[in-house]
Amino acid sequence: MSGFTAWLADAEDTHAMKAIAVGLPTKRVESWKYVPTRSLARTTWKQADPQGVEQFALTAGSFINVPTLDGLSVTGPDLLPGEQRRLNKMSEAHGFALTQAALEHSRLILTVGKTASVALNLHHIANQASSAGFAALVIRVSPGAQLTLIEQFDRTTVEQANLSSLRCLITLGRDARVTHVRFQAANSHAHVFTNLDVECGEHASYRLQTIEFGSKLARSDIYVALAGKEAQASVNGLAITNGSQYHDTHLAIDHVVGDTKSEMTFRNMVDGKGEATFNGRVLIRKDSQRSGTEQSIANLLMSDSARVNPKPELEIYADDVTASHGCTVGSLNQTELFYLKSRGLSEADARAFLQYAFAEKIVEEIEDPEIRDLVETQLLGELTHGELIAELKESVDV
Amino acid sequence: MSQQEIDQLVDQDYKYGFVTDIESDTLPPGLNEDVIREISTRKGEPEWLLEWRLEAYAKWLTMTPPDWAHVDYPPIDFQSISYFSAPKKQGDGPQSLDEVDPALIDTYNKLGIPLEEQKMLAGVAVDAVFDSVSVVTTFKEKLHEAGVVFCPLSEAVHSHPELVKKFLGAVIPQNDNYYAALNSAVFSDGSFVYIPKGVRCPMELSTYFRINQQNTGQFERTLIVAEEGSYVSYLEGCTAPQRDENQLHAAVVELVAETDAEIKYSTVQNWFAGDDDGKGGIYNFVTKRGECRGDRSKISWTQLETGSAITWKYPSCVLIGADSVGEFYSVAVAGKKQQADTGTKMIHIGPRTRSTIISKGISTARGQNAYRGLVKVLPGAVDARNFTQCDSLLIGDQCGAHTFPYVEAEEPSAQLEHEATTSKVSDDQLFYLRTRGMTEEDALNMVVNGFCKEVFQKLPMEFAVEAEALLGITLEGAVG
Amino acid sequence: MLSIQNLHARVGDKPILKGINLEIKTGEIHAIMGPNGSGKSTLSSVLAGRDDYEVTDGEVIYQGQNLLELEPEERAWAGVFLSFQYPVEIPGVKNIYLLKAAVNAVREHRGQPELKAGEFLKLVREKLKVMQMDEAFLHRNVNEGFSGGEKKRNEILQMQLLEPTLALLDETDSGLDVDALRIVGEGINRMRSPDRSVLLVTHYQRLLDVVKPDFVHVLAQGEIKLSGDHTLAQRLEREGYEGIEAA
Numbered sequence A: 001m002s003g004f005t006a007w008l009a010d011a012e013d014t015h016a017m018k019a020i021a022v023g024l025p026t027k028r029v030e031s032w033k034y035v036p037t038r039s040l041a042r043t044t045w046k047q048a049d050p051q052g053v054e055q056f057a058l059t060a061g062s063f064i065n066v067p068t069l070d071g072l073s074v075t076g077p078d079l080l081p082g083e084q085r086r087l088n089k090m091s092e093a094h095g096f097a098l099t100q101a102a103l104e105h106s107r108l109i110l111t112v113g114k115t116a117s118v119a120l121n122l123h124h125i126a127n128q129a130s131s132a133g134f135a136a137l138v139i140r141v142s143p144g145a146q147l148t149l150i151e152q153f154d155r156t157t158v159e160q161a162n163l164s165s166l167r168c169l170i171t172l173g174r175d176a177r178v179t180h181v182r183f184q185a186a187n188s189h190a191h192v193f194t195n196l197d198v199e200c201g202e203h204a205s206y207r208l209q210t211i212e213f214g215s216k217l218a219r220s221d222i223y224v225a226l227a228g229k230e231a232q233a234s235v236n237g238l239a240i241t242n243g244s245q246y247h248d249t250h251l252a253i254d255h256v257v258g259d260t261k262s263e264m265t266f267r268n269m270v271d272g273k274g275e276a277t278f279n280g281r282v283l284i285r286k287d288s289q290r291s292g293t294e295q296s297i298a299n300l301l302m303s304d305s306a307r308v309n310p311k312p313e314l315e316i317y318a319d320d321v322t323a324s325h326g327c328t329v330g331s332l333n334q335t336e337l338f339y340l341k342s343r344g345l346s347e348a349d350a351r352a353f354l355q356y357a358f359a360e361k362i363v364e365e366i367e368d369p370e371i372r373d374l375v376e377t378q379l380l381g382e383l384t385h386g387e388l389i390a391e392l393k394e395s396v397d398v
Numbered sequence B: 001m002s003q004q005e006i007d008q009l010v011d012q013d014y015k016y017g018f019v020t021d022i023e024s025d026t027l028p029p030g031l032n033e034d035v036i037r038e039i040s041t042r043k044g045e046p047e048w049l050l051e052w053r054l055e056a057y058a059k060w061l062t063m064t065p066p067d068w069a070h071v072d073y074p075p076i077d078f079q080s081i082s083y084f085s086a087p088k089k090q091g092d093g094p095q096s097l098d099e100v101d102p103a104l105i106d107t108y109n110k111l112g113i114p115l116e117e118q119k120m121l122a123g124v125a126v127d128a129v130f131d132s133v134s135v136v137t138t139f140k141e142k143l144h145e146a147g148v149v150f151c152p153l154s155e156a157v158h159s160h161p162e163l164v165k166k167f168l169g170a171v172i173p174q175n176d177n178y179y180a181a182l183n184s185a186v187f188s189d190g191s192f193v194y195i196p197k198g199v200r201c202p203m204e205l206s207t208y209f210r211i212n213q214q215n216t217g218q219f220e221r222t223l224i225v226a227e228e229g230s231y232v233s234y235l236e237g238c239t240a241p242q243r244d245e246n247q248l249h250a251a252v253v254e255l256v257a258e259t260d261a262e263i264k265y266s267t268v269q270n271w272f273a274g275d276d277d278g279k280g281g282i283y284n285f286v287t288k289r290g291e292c293r294g295d296r297s298k299i300s301w302t303q304l305e306t307g308s309a310i311t312w313k314y315p316s317c318v319l320i321g322a323d324s325v326g327e328f329y330s331v332a333v334a335g336k337k338q339q340a341d342t343g344t345k346m347i348h349i350g351p352r353t354r355s356t357i358i359s360k361g362i363s364t365a366r367g368q369n370a371y372r373g374l375v376k377v378l379p380g381a382v383d384a385r386n387f388t389q390c391d392s393l394l395i396g397d398q399c400g401a402h403t404f405p406y407v408e409a410e411e412p413s414a415q416l417e418h419e420a421t422t423s424k425v426s427d428d429q430l431f432y433l434r435t436r437g438m439t440e441e442d443a444l445n446m447v448v449n450g451f452c453k454e455v456f457q458k459l460p461m462e463f464a465v466e467a468e469a470l471l472g473i474t475l476e477g478a479v480g
Numbered sequence C: 001m002l003s004i005q006n007l008h009a010r011v012g013d014k015p016i017l018k019g020i021n022l023e024i025k026t027g028e029i030h031a032i033m034g035p036n037g038s039g040k041s042t043l044s045s046v047l048a049g050r051d052d053y054e055v056t057d058g059e060v061i062y063q064g065q066n067l068l069e070l071e072p073e074e075r076a077w078a079g080v081f082l083s084f085q086y087p088v089e090i091p092g093v094k095n096i097y098l099l100k101a102a103v104n105a106v107r108e109h110r111g112q113p114e115l116k117a118g119e120f121l122k123l124v125r126e127k128l129k130v131m132q133m134d135e136a137f138l139h140r141n142v143n144e145g146f147s148g149g150e151k152k153r154n155e156i157l158q159m160q161l162l163e164p165t166l167a168l169l170d171e172t173d174s175g176l177d178v179d180a181l182r183i184v185g186e187g188i189n190r191m192r193s194p195d196r197s198v199l200l201v202t203h204y205q206r207l208l209d210v211v212k213p214d215f216v217h218v219l220a221q222g223e224i225k226l227s228g229d230h231t232l233a234q235r236l237e238r239e240g241y242e243g244i245e246a247a
């Protein structure tokens, strides 16, 4: 791991030593099979310096401007044993995970109080060339509490490689509800790593919406454990991959106990020389009877050099379950194109319409109108002929 | 199949679990270059083939067993296995049925393999491989007339050396994977089929494999070449006696289809599965791959996998020729403590190549059944199409069903569709059938057969019946 | 307005249209009837420019130009409108986006000024009323989850907005309840004008009672076997295709 070695050598903890020994994952590591590690290995990374911004933000591996909100408290610094165990498990996955642990700069522990309702907006800001920041965020959502967490990766003007890594643990107590939106529109030099581990207690509900437009390389490892009866999880995501971007989401939902429900919907739209990987795994354990899961993955290839690697996995050890998945790869639907053209739309407009529709299926699910508008606006910017739709939205949406 | 027949069938245990008492010539366990030389000498092989084996062996030594499959077994001690066992016989191998040891014929009769020509299923030519050696090939004459070559590979080495040399390892290189490398070093026998240009093979070809000897591995190797415009349908069946220890079966099958040629390859695999607690049984680690080299060529794999303690097998199609077609139809049953990790790879290279994958997995008792498949579309495979459907059925709450479909798409005009479902046998369906007077077991059989219909329909007629019967036996005791 | 000569078309290797000849003059309404699978939808799809069908022979002249040379959208701009037998669902695209984009695309090519949002909404609401459709349909995705009859009404709604010169209506009456049939029929009649022609594919007399055709043709096995006036349809209703073909 040339880019990291020198740096890790200073870190001197056990993770760092292991990380040096193991090295960056190669193609032989199943979960990193498609990840182009070249830019990671070649850059000489350095710890970023925090810079002043006004919002609640994660920058240079530090959390700044942590807001004071009713029902939200900053706790810690100590991790609970379960949290420690989950973080350890995360670090042991491979050489890069070890690196993330070894170089972790800061950790923030937040608690959402019993039955409180909190909305939290976290900005990720990269502002220095060749800089990397590593941090951990631990959120405890007390029983009956509600949290809306919106993460936004801002498009900054840094002209060179930058890297941000966030390891995040979210624990939902009984009856807790979390709506989590991630909108990643980082600049084209960014390397964004997200490790998310969510544990849902009884009757808790976790909903994640993840939208990836930006960055050069983005890798998300998401693990959701349905650990209490009647817990449910719904994850949907959209990645628009363009130029020479690489987007990779590894999502696993674990039905630890019975009577749990999950649903995952993911869409990739790949253009230019982009490459997208989506690995969606659902595990239904022995005795997790009466569980149900549905997976749907759709992939749109828009150019000759685009590449997509979808993999929906089901691993099922209980018999009284319903599980299904569907996965499609293709270009735009010819019948739909014909229909639009027979109504007078030009080829380019018809294509833009269908691309927009493909993405919109995910975007329209975002409840928060402000973030949804933001995503939609940027979505139209991503499309080659988004203007017509932008205009239509402007004129006929009321 | 009539209900009566099903009833008879479900009443039995592994009926192929007998051992034939026959004098055999078996090499002592162990593997090294000398063993390979010995195998080659006993088979009277030419020098180039020995070299080829030794080369493979050298490669194998540098390789490690695959660990990615969803199966779990203790490391295999390759030195405790015997790599060659042949029924003792006089002369250079059987020329006609009269020369074959009667005890052997008896074995095949027990297996239900109609070796004697009179009793032959109409139009099926049979090659039977007993432990390591092919013992008899029937209907030679008729095939010869058509210009079809169907003989043991060991014979083809002598009778058609240029063909064997040209195609051996052409589809599956020696070092393709750990078990293919092992097979390349020690392969014993298997079938060789060559269909010349424009010939439609006049009958179904079929090979039965049987492991008889204790502590023997079976490493057969099959090679089928279909020249331009030809057609062949080939079926293999496999059984083994019931033994307490695990036995290794590491076969290689290579298919080559030239322009407009079609190969239909069917397998009914019923190796001994081990007992209810997972003791004994065959490790079935098989590499099968076909190349559709010519335009409009077609390779179709159909398999019923009911046996083996562990199955690790992915019959694949490399679709090179324009408009070529690959198909995979599979029913895999994992009961007892069986573990199956099986599926296919469809590699789309040529334009307008099409593939279809239909996989039906059934898990009962403590069986673990995994579908693992790859659909890969390379740039330039314009308008390639794939449709994949994998359904899993769970019977009982101790078993597992898993689906791992890989897709790698690099061609925008490709259209790929994958669907999968996992469910248990519907109580409503069972109840409905029982209100119509069926026993629970019959009802289950009927539902499961319906679940598998799509695949069974792809088997040659004669074997579809056998397949249903086999499924019935396998499901015995699954309800209640 | 439309002149079809010796039109042959096939799907893959299968010939479907085997020499269609048809003249439609300005202001006329022609009904095409015929057994299932005879090629009626193929004919209307070929006229609208669907490229699943390969034209192997023949010619189609529309208002003096070679129709077959035009892209589907160019045909739409030139005033050809196809109401689909199976209207396509487009998840994620709001009906109103399609309507507005289509109307303005067509207007632009006719040299008409673009409709402002207000004007457009006013126009749509007017047409919705005619079709007795709820405004909610505007904000749903194109045809997604619409019932069979709702889809057909939506097609006619689009037709009214696009004001085509040649309307190809493929079984627009199928799946409609009695009231809807009348509404759709009236919708078509409203469009009737001396400078507009209609080609109507239908299986039933019911629609023809409302929209009285000038000519009726029987299409069977890819050819027009019989033509006549509106009484032919009544004869078909009585005697079926078998009787006609035998004659």
Ligand SMILES: Nc1ncnc2c1ncn2[C@@H]1O[C@H](COP(=O)(O)OP(=O)(O)OP(=O)(O)O)[C@@H](O)[C@H]1O
Residues within 6 Å of the ligand: C011, C014, C016, C034, C035, C036, C037, C038, C039, C040, C041, C042, C043, C052, C085
């Ligand atoms: N894409 C296609 N692929 C294969 N066959 C097709 C295709 N499209 C049409 N056909 C066949 O062409 C024939 C004519 O079809 P068409 O849809 O034009 O019939 P139709 O007259 O409209 O019938 P209906 O009254 O049932 O709507 C049918 O036999 C149909 O199956």
Ligand SMILES: [Mg+2]
Residues within 6 Å of the ligand: C040, C041, C042, C085, C170, C171
């Ligand atoms: Mg029709």
